[in-house]
Amino acid sequence: MVAEPSLSELRVADEGFLVASMIERCPKTMMVRELVRNAIEAAGSAAPGGRRVEIGTALIDGIAKLRIWNTGTGLTAAELHRMCDIASSIGKPHGLDGNFGMGAKVASLPSNQRGMHYRSCRQGVVHEVVLAKQGGVYGRLIRNGRDVADVTALALREGRDLRCDWTEVVLMGNHEIQDTAADPYCGDPHSPADWLQRALSARFFRLPEGIELILLDGSAFVPVAPA
Numbered sequence: 031m032v033a034e035p036s037l038s039e040l041r042v043a044d045e046g047f048l049v050a051s052m053i054e055r056c057p058k059t060m061m062v063r064e065l066v067r068n069a070i071e072a073a074g075s076a077a078p079g080g081r082r083v084e085i086g087t088a089l090i091d092g093i094a095k096l097r098i099w100n101t102g103t104g105l106t107a108a109e110l111h112r113m114c115d116i117a118s119s120i121g122k123p124h125g126l127d128g129n130f131g132m133g134a135k136v137a138s139l140p141s142n143q144r145g146m147h148y149r150s151c152r153q154g155v156v157h158e159v160v161l162a163k164q165g166g167v168y169g170r171l172i173r174n175g176r177d178v179a180d181v182t183a184l185a186l187r188e189g190r191d192l193r194c195d196w197t198e199v200v201l202m203g204n205h206e207i208q209d210t211a212a213d214p215y216c217g218d219p220h221s222p223a224d225w226l227q228r229a230l231s232a233r234f235f236r237l238p239e240g241i242e243l244i245l246l247d248g249s250a251f252v253p254v255a256p257a
């Protein structure tokens with residue numbers, strides 16, 4: 031016999047307010063480890079030998095912007111749209127037991143109100159969505175009437191390799207001229223030259239078997255075992 035529910039579940043009255051307050055209260059320096067965690071999880075779905083995460087830069091209007099790229103099953107337009115929502119996991123278990131479970135979008139958006147550009151290549155087709163803050167509201171940017179765009183032709187013109195699936199996020203920061211690779215938090219807090227190595231070492235004591243993680247300077251990340 032199924033027991034009668036003995037409570038009525040709580041819901042959210044003002045979703046926009048809850049989303050913005052969650053995003054703005056998240057410790058922003060969790061950003062890189064959350065993004066890299068997503069990238070590592072996704073790269074695990076690539077074929078052995080091709081499980082790769084690269085942290086580099088994209089040059090946007092002459093300014094370097096931090097870019098995290100990974101192999102692994104890409105996202106369709108519908109999945110790319112869905113993954114932007116808070117607490118929306120696709121193809122991985124949803125749980126409250128993750129170590130730093132605030133999530134990449136929540137951790138990254140306060141520092142990237144000008145945009146988190148997500149692109150994903152799935153079976154040779156590339157889609158793009160841009161998460162941003164406008165007029166106090168967080169959402170997907172609407173460009174040419176759409177919030178998810180097919181950018182396959184553009185990606186080909188850029189010389190991108192579409193023969194295997196990949197996903198990337200480019201972080202635009204909070205200011206047009208902000209180099210988000212050197213200064214991911216726009217000076218608050220200040221980022222030392224080795225900020226990336228430090229942030230990753232504090233989070234990843236080991237990488238899953240077969241995952242290669244390449245840093246900004248082209249070196250491979252070697253986790254440091256805790257003392």
Ligand SMILES: Nc1ncnc2c1ncn2[C@@H]1O[C@H](COP(=O)(O)OP(=O)(O)O)[C@@H](O)[C@H]1O
Nearest residue numbers: 068069072113118119120121122133134135197
């Ligand atoms: N780098 C990535 N590569 C491929 N898929 C990704 C990547 N980042 C997120 N996703 C997809 O988006 C979904 C949402 O990500 P999730 O980790 O649940 O939230 P958050 O982005 O808040 O950390 C994931 O279930 C996964 O399918």
Ligand SMILES: [Mg+2]
Nearest residue numbers: 064068133134
């Ligand atoms: Mg995540």
